Amino acid sequence: ATPTALMVGTGRGAQLGILIKGPEVLESTRRVDTVVLDKTGTVTTGRMALQGVHTAQEGDEKDVLRLAGALEHASEHPIAQAIAAGAQDRVGSLPAPERFENVPGLGVRGRVEGHEVTVGRFPDALPDVLGRVKAEAEAEGRTAVVVARDGVALGVLTVADPIKETSAEAVRELRALGLTPVLLTGDNRAVAEGVAGAVGIDVGDVIAEVLPEEKVDVVRRLQSEGRTVAMVGDGVNDAAALAGADLGLAMGTGTDAAIEASDLTLVRGDLRMAADAIRLSRRTLATIK
Numbered sequence: 001a002t003p004t005a006l007m008v009g010t011g012r013g014a015q016l017g018i019l020i021k022g023p024e025v026l027e028s029t030r031r032v033d034t035v036v037l038d039k040t041g042t043v044t045t046g047r048m049a050l051q052g053v054h055t056a057q058e059g060d061e062k063d064v065l066r067l068a069g070a071l072e073h074a075s076e077h078p079i080a081q082a083i084a085a086g087a088q089d090r091v092g093s094l095p096a097p098e099r100f101e102n103v104p105g106l107g108v109r110g111r112v113e114g115h116e117v118t119v120g121r122f123p124d125a126l127p128d129v130l131g132r133v134k135a136e137a138e139a140e141g142r143t144a145v146v147v148a149r150d151g152v153a154l155g156v157l158t159v160a161d162p163i164k165e166t167s168a169e170a171v172r173e174l175r176a177l178g179l180t181p182v183l184l185t186g187d188n189r190a191v192a193e194g195v196a197g198a199v200g201i202d203v204g205d206v207i208a209e210v211l212p213e214e215k216v217d218v219v220r221r222l223q224s225e226g227r228t229v230a231m232v233g234d235g236v237n238d239a240a241a242l243a244g245a246d247l248g249l250a251m252g253t254g255t256d257a258a259i260e261a262s263d264l265t266l267v268r269g270d271l272r273m274a275a276d277a278i279r280l281s282r283r284t285l286a287t288i289k
């Protein structure tokens, strides 16, 4: 009877849009008490748009857009795609970079039009005017990307990644199931707290500015505190954490690496399905016992 109930649970999951790797996954799903949520692409849509262009010197807008757009055009990061598309819209064609390097968790750097250029959250000194723009954008939950040329910060681009309409409700449902939601992101603390506040995650449960390879360490630390951890993510940068968690849940809208590393896939990328999955496993296993 046990395997039959598990098969039924698995089948019902598939109907709901929850793909379960194997029937045994339902058992670990049931024990989870902490749900770690990746921010970008999981709680937020991950489809960002370029909003503001702010420069230290008046008249530098086109330069900032051209240099940033040229490098970001070569990156697949959602922030990069927003900047490349926005720059192309505003300045037309972009130059090809002479050198390009992706720096996971920080941004991109390379050589454009004979200059060393960085785009992202590299530790450049910011003139006051840009520091204010950056702080204000981040307090509102937008990402501020610094564009520097030869080590001098020229401008700040603001990029917004809208929170998914279903995320706040999903967090309420997870709490109603007795789970503690934790927000985990490589993005900076101010942006992370802005998003956490909007969806109902406690500030004390925000873990920000975490490099991609450190995400799995955060999961392990929570486990060493005696917690049973589910991780929900979408990116290549979440794969190790998804595999290391007691239960890995991938957004079906995310990367193959995340899906392969996970036990469950939420087909529609709707975070409410994480709560549905836990409810389903509890019900399925209650039937057996």
Ligand code: ADP
Pocket (backbone or CB within 6 Å): 038, 039, 040, 072, 075, 077, 079, 080, 104, 105, 106, 107, 108, 119, 120, 121, 143, 144, 145, 184, 185, 186, 187, 188, 210, 211, 212, 235, 237
């Ligand atoms: P998350 O963990 O939220 O999915 P990442 O680890 O991919 O985010 O990136 C962390 C942060 O590094 C981003 O929020 C952004 O500030 C910066 N960043 C990463 N890649 C880029 C890029 N290509 N261009 C600009 N900024 C970037």
Ligand code: MG
Pocket (backbone or CB within 6 Å): 038, 039, 040, 041, 042, 233, 234, 235, 238
């Ligand atoms: Mg992500």
